[in-house]
Amino acid sequence: MRDVTRSPAPHRRSFLKYGGALGAAAAVSSSLSACSSGPESTNDTGGGKGDEGGTLTAVIGYGNDGSWDPTQTASAFSMAANNHIYEGLLDTDPISREPYAALATEVPADLTGISWKFELRAGARFHDGRPVTADDVVFVFDRILDPDTQTLAKGFFAPWLRTVRKIDARNVELILKFPFPEGISRLTLAKIMPKHVFSKAGAWDEAIKGKAVGSGPYRQTAHHPKSNTTFEAFDDYNGPRKAAFRRMNWLTIVDAAPRVAKISGASAGAQLADNIPYANIGQLKRSGLTVQGGAGMNNLFLMFNTRHKPFDDVRVRQALHYAIDTDKMVEVALKGHGRASTSFLNEANPAYRPAKTVYSYDPDKARRLLKEAGAEGLRIDVLAVNVSWIVDCLPTIKASWDAIGVKTTLSPQETTAVFTKMDQKRDYQVVAAASNPNQFGLDADLIMHYNYGPRNLWMGYARWAGDPVARKLFRDMDQATREPDPDRKRTMIQDYIDVVAEQAVLYPVVHNELMTAWDPKRLTGVRAQPYPGVNLLQAKWA
Structure with a gap:
């Protein structure tokens, strides 16, 4: 099943540019430095008292102007953000990498066969209010498996996954080429995207540039390439890992010195930063921050x-x-x-x-x-x-x-x-x-x-x-x-x-x-990742 409105396969150059040729590491170079903290209108750090209306400000040491298309990206910033905006049928814990039910209601008990069936979570909705359906799931997997469309995700699924079919509006079946239990953890890499949004002409190009509409606990509210991206808790989210912050503002600051400065001192403008330089660990710890690797x-x-x-x-x-x-x-x-x-x-x-x-x-x-x-x-x-x-x-x-x-x-x-x-x-x-x-x-x-x-x-x-x-x-x-x-x-x-x-x-x-620093007086539940970016789905105000 192919959607004839999908955009053609990207040229290899665009795949390189937006797919993250550095792999998952430095998704963009320090040449894409964003020393500013973003537009003033989106740089509110909130009351800082742990109140529901406060804004969590995080500093990400990688650029936010790589591809945001979940089927295509290896951008550290975009992948981390997409984990908050989108859901897979299953997602994985950011540290243990154990799969858990996200859009699906449960993890299949038997992974030894060549058929995995999933029921979608009742009441799951995209950020534009439309319900998530089996058609959306098939739409995404069709794109990934399409031999005429070059995506990064194809290499993660095509060797072992034959097809995905709709059973009814809330049920889908994955048909494998051979038993492959390891594939269950890879389902988090197939973020479910709304067909009614991304099947339109030019929509994949918009996804590359930063358009993001998912069903996750946070919805994207603004995107300023090379500056910042903002998020807001999605009130209709009914999944397992709910938003703990009313708003989030993620700044992209690739250069080390301004990144460290943003989280330092009594007037620090952020509560959390990743990609901490080794030379600054002692300084940040002495100032009361937690720094973990x-x-x-x-x-x-x-x-x-x-x-x-x-x-x-x-x-x-x-x-x-x-x-x-x-x-x-x-x-x-x-x-x-x-x-x-x-x-x-x-x-x-x-x-x-x-x-x-x-x-x-x-x-x-x-x-x-x-x-x-x-x-x-x-x-x-x-x-x-x-x-x-x-x-x-x-x-x-x-x-x-x-x-x-x-x-x-x-x-x-x-x-x-x-x-x-x-x-x-x-x-x-x-x-x-x-x-x-x-x-x-x-x-x-x-x-x-x-x-x-x-x-x-x-x-x-x-x-x-x-x-x-x-x-x-x-x-x-x-x-x-x-x-x-x-x-x-x-x-x-x-x-x-x-x-x-x-x-x-x-x-x-x-x-x-890789080192991550945060203010333990403001945040709890933060866990340092061994790969770029942050995951705040289990963090909350202290």
């Missing part, structure tokens, strides 16, 4: 252009990883809030095991590998995003590579500039950037397919998908997806991650911790 898959990765010699040689890629003094990077740049990568997955992931190839600091081995590859005297220009913590890490990369005879130049640029160059298939050598697939979940199968696959955006940038090793890797990944035994599946995933580690085409250097 979440360790997950946030990482600095290197991606090599395998069509640009000598980076087609695995020994060169390995050498450059062995050469990096990751202990120094963690100590100096990350102030101890990180760990050298020992697998593509971070160590807290349920599917983690150390990869067979671990890039411990070994400059002698790096020199030897370069000599064996005939790549001595190498000169590298590192194309990097200018996200603040990535920029802090770059000097360690340069010093480490210079020390083994690789003359290194650092070229940090705006995120959009970096990935537009690759989208235009311009030549490059190495990219250093940030990613955090935990924004989509903890499922290792999802994480790896987000980064690796024959039609994957990242593999297109790395120019590696046609390599014989890559083709076998992709077959092994698909077999693991279909494996019904969970222990065997985990082992298969770990085995192919060994290949990913050995090949080092796109691979993390360090995993780091």
Whole structure:
């Protein structure tokens, strides 16, 4: 079932721009800095007494001008906001990632079959007052599964979900290609959107630009790109996680100093901020704020252009990883809030095991590998995003590579500039950037397919998908997806991650911790996420 009024598949450039080519990490670069706190008319911080009429003001360290289309976005700001505006059939707890009934009335008890049936919550309404129906559910999944429409969500569902059909006005059935219990947690990534709104001509473009109409506890009331987005409690919401704040004002302040200033001091203009710089943790704690971190898959990765010699040689890629003094990077740049990568997955992931190839600091081995590859005297220009913590890490990369005879130049640029160059298939050598697939979940199968696959955006940038090793890797990944035994599946995933580690085409250097700060005298129930953004569905006035 396809809706003929839907907009055509976006060009890859627009998918990059609005789909978040940085993955879930720095959804936009610090070039999209918004040092202002937004229009005066939407910058009310409320009475601050915990009264029902008060406005919660939060500072988000990422841009709000990425795509707001839930089927398309990886923008940290937009994904966090959409979790308050929209609902999936099921949603997941932001920390445990356990699924809970959202628009659906319950989580299916039996996940071993190829049919999951859901009843929609009675009385559920969209923010324009119209009821949520099975037609809306089918509409969204049809878009996601449409082979002619390129969406980020397609990669999360198309491998295992065959179709979604309407049973009656309040009941739907998901028909799977094979049993896939892990898919139940992915349903939160399919936010249910009103067909009567988004089936209109041009509506998907409006969704990209910021139009948001959902059924969640908060409705969007204003959106000012590069400045702020405001929300109000939706009075007709009858779901499980009700709004605790009458109004919210989320400021986008990408630059670190004004972001910290906004939450600091007796006259602080905000009660909560994410993406706290490590250097400011002590200062904020001494001022009475709570500062907590979440360790997950946030990482600095290197991606090599395998069509640009000598980076087609695995020994060169390995050498450059062995050469990096990751202990120094963690100590100096990350102030101890990180760990050298020992697998593509971070160590807290349920599917983690150390990869067979671990890039411990070994400059002698790096020199030897370069000599064996005939790549001595190498000169590298590192194309990097200018996200603040990535920029802090770059000097360690340069010093480490210079020390083994690789003359290194650092070229940090705006995120959009970096990935537009690759989208235009311009030549490059190495990219250093940030990613955090935990924004989509903890499922290792999802994480790896987000980064690796024959039609994957990242593999297109790395120019590696046609390599014989890559083709076998992709077959092994698909077999693991279909494996019904969970222990065997985990082992298969770990085995192919060994290949990913050995090949080092796109691979993390360090995993780091993300910090969130808030005023405990004003707020309670806040939990620091290990991925960008905030979730305030269980927070309230203190």
